[in-house]
Amino acid sequence: MSQVFRQHVEKFIKISDDQFEEIIVFFDTKFVAKKENLLEEGQVCKRHFFVLEGLLRKFYINEKGIEQTVEFAIETWWITDNIAYEHKLRTEFYIQAVERSAILYITQENQEKLLAAHPVMERYFRFVYQRAYAAAQMRVKYLFSLSKEEFYYELVRKHPEFVQRVPQYLIASFLGFTPEYLSEIRKKVFPK
């Protein structure tokens, strides 16, 4: 299972078997059931989650009491509330399993110890954040330049497997659609 993580690390840095054995002890694994929460509003955010298998989402509850999904994480994606995690603050977010998932995670304390003991992992995390930041910038550009409908078409074009895998009411929440409106658009994209 940790091979998924090792392969991801080796996309960015070279490490020996022995070094990987020393690195992996800083992490824990956890299996979560569908709809189980890994993080809840009001908790201090202590953990950074890496998806080995499955699918997570991050959401907050808006002033109307509705869950607003802001982010998904599939295999090999990291997810947390990054500001709360870095500064050990209470979070406004929930992180929840959309499917039964296998998760690798590290605590903030362990991440600091890992980086002190294995500075080569700074390079790994530099790439992780660099790519996540670039993706978030692209998302901001889409939020400016595309209508919600165009953004959905872009999702279908770039990540068809993702659109098929995620329950439609969550895609609707992510895009700020009603499920009924998304259903209308879907009929155009995936005619029977």
Place this chain on the structure above:
Amino acid sequence: MSQVFRQHVEKFIKISDDQFEEIIVFFDTKFVAKKENLLEEGQVCKRHFFVLEGLLRKFYINEKGIEQTVEFAIETWWITDNIAYEHKLRTEFYIQAVERSAILYITQENQEKLLAAHPVMERYFRFVYQRAYAAAQMRVKYLFSLSKEEFYYELVRKHPEFVQRVPQYLIASFLGFTPEYLSEIRKKVFPK
């Protein structure tokens, strides 16, 4: 001038005078006049810019031919088109000086050489991207949860010096307002 950069680096890592001297040779400095472009649409994005003094903005030209500002960078902020920079692609963006500015920059090739020669800088850039990513996530949350008007109030509350410093037509472009509408809101926030 490079002391601004050194102080920023030392927020995250400890380096000696000698080491800083070795590090700084990988960077160049550039003074840009107001409205001068550091990057233009269609160019391969080869440089990563750090603001020593002044103010930059990033924008693209939308299908109506209008400049849409997506990002600002003030002192000690890094700015580039990150996807294009990492993968040496042509950019869709412009990066332009809003004020006469002093810029430190590094090329993608030099950044790789710097990180190979001084791996301690991986930690510095890890923090740079980590914080930039966290800020971008917060921005995505605002784009979901706040109206444009509320987002403006949030800007005024958190960054009053920024709102006073940036020309109002650029703040309007950033928020997707017409300048006239922003002027109406400003009268409420800053009554004479």
